Amino acid sequence: MNTKIVQKRIPCLDLKDQHQKIKKEMFEAFEKVYENTAFSGGPFVEEFEKNFAHFCKTKYAIGVNNGTSALHLAMLALGIGKGDEVIVPANTFIATAWGVSYTGAMPVFVDCTPNTWQIDPLKIEEKITSNTRAIVGVHLYGQPFDVEAVQSICKKYGLFLIEDAAQAQGAQYKQQTVGGFGEMACFSFYPGKNIGACGEAGGITTNNENYQKHLNSLRSHGSVSRYYHDELGFNMRMGGLEAASLSVKLKYLSIWNSRRREIALRYQKEIRNEQITLQFQPDWMDSVYHLFVITSKNRERLIKYLNENNIYPGLHYPIPCHLQKAYEHLGYKEGDCPQAEYLAMHCLSLPMFAELSDVEVDYVIDVLNEY
Structure with a gap:
């Protein structure tokens, strides 16, 4: 030995060594946020959104305050609510199910495979009912689930596919970066993730412009124009300091x-x-x-x-x-x-x-x- x-x-x-190595860059990025007093939303969030969408090879990325909020808002943007059911793997962090429950919908749990430990496509169809609206596939531990197998089930039954990519920034399924396979993909930038903010943060990627616009409204009090509120919304914006830290880390x-x-x-x-x-x-x-x-x-x-x-x-x-x-x-x-x-x-x-x-x-x- x-x-x-x-x-x-x-x-x-x-996390200490990582942050020590990039400390100078981080503090320089924070100073720019401080000088611009752009602490909630704003140009530093927009810069990270643009760069992260490019990284995931999707059209859009929407920054929010954490990964759990990302899952919650994705469900709302799909119109999921009370009376609906959403299939979720039993083997995942609880936030995957919270996103469903916060809307009033019911999570329906499906077992994982005995070897990959990801959602088992062979167990999904038996859980589908007339109330099922979507399936959440989780790229758990950073390993993609069997996307095509789940996609085929979604297509067969007319269901939405949401990727929970909270642990999988940069993972690939058949040489394609995760984040663009479903209607939306939800990311966590919790400090311990492969790319983690200095604080709490999350994000959603999509190729659908309507979803992008709706998510921008939902995260900011249901408002597109300040003080005009079109729907029940939330205060779930990403902070400028968090976005600046993520932009530094994205390079690495x-x-x-x-x-x-x-x-x-x-x-x-x-x-x-x-x-x-x-x-x-x-x-x-x-x-x-x-x-x-x-x-x-x-x-x-x-x-x-x-x-x-x-x-x-x-x-x-x-x-x-x-x-x-x-x-x-x-x-x-x-x-x-x-x-x-x-x-x-x-x-x-x-x-x-x-x-x-x-x-x-x-x-x-x-x-x-x-x-």
């Missing part, structure tokens, strides 16, 4: 994603412990590895072992959406989504961030192989 860094704590995520995102892929490839090739199962990577996708998730039959024992060796993994997510207390009124029970439930009980997220050194990656691999 490599003993050089046994005494150094290796967390699942550490492809480099950071490439480094994540290098680390992931080493994990995939060099972790050879039969007690550890890795996520299956179909050849039609290119993940950006926001998270590197594994499963182990005895998770608590593995966590204890890693902690004893100064490695501190993450946990995403210990309770699947359909079994959350907030949704117990929907009547789901254990066994309804068995793959998601198994994953929730056995998953673990290894250290994954672009600033991990090769020596640290060596150490994580060695420790896991000796488990």
